[in-house]
Amino acid sequence: MAFISNAVTMIDAGAMGGLGAMTLIKTITISSDTGTVSFVDGASSVVLDDTYPIYQFDFINIHPSEDDRQLQFNMSVDTGSNYNVAKTTTYFLAQHSENNDTAQVAYNGTHDLAQGTGFQTLALAQGNANDEGVSGSLTLFNPSSTTFVKHFTSVTNNVAYVDRSFNNTSAGYGNTTSAVDAIQFKFSGGSIGSGIFKLYGIKDS
Secondary structure, eight states: OEEEETTEEEEETTEETTSOBEEEEEEEEEOSOBSOEEEETTSTTOOOSTTOSEEEEEEEEEEESSSSEEEEEEEESSTTSOOOOOEEEEEEEEEEETTSSOEEEEEOGGGOOEEEOSOEEEEEEEOOSTTOOEEEEEEEEOTTOSSSOEEEEEEEEEEBTTSEEEEEEEEEEEOOSSOOOEEEEEESSSOEEEEEEEEEEEOOO
16 A cells, blocks of 8 residues: 655555665564674674665664663674774754753764764663663665765664653764674663664665
């Protein structure tokens, strides 16, 4: 079944907004403390190559083992031996507190990178109470290219340890013309206590 507006197909067989069909590649479910979650091309049924021009990682209720931690990611060009791709990124945050005392939208230079090889923050100040977690997505464009840098965008929402809703937007590029063939996620300290990570491949429309 398709949804058509002004003779333009908006949704058809899983395709939305002209992005093309999304294919679920891999689901990783965490139910006990795990230090990192990695998606490596060719390992454990993961595809992260020129099969798809766009890859999307979804996060569902990712919960840290410790309070006030950042969900982060990095890229690898050597099938996960090293996660240290140089990145130039930007980061901004909208927040609103449960008691309505704090409401703000601001650029946050503390969590951007300028040719940094460290892990990029995707969600800030995540709490570890039972009802707290982070959900959202990271989109990676053309990671197998050996000509262009590797652009990414990410939007997440999390319950901060200070009882606020944080909407985090992070974007940038991995400054490498080598093929990116692995992605790793972790918290800035402690472990991933629980949550679901999903990897999708997206075909051109």
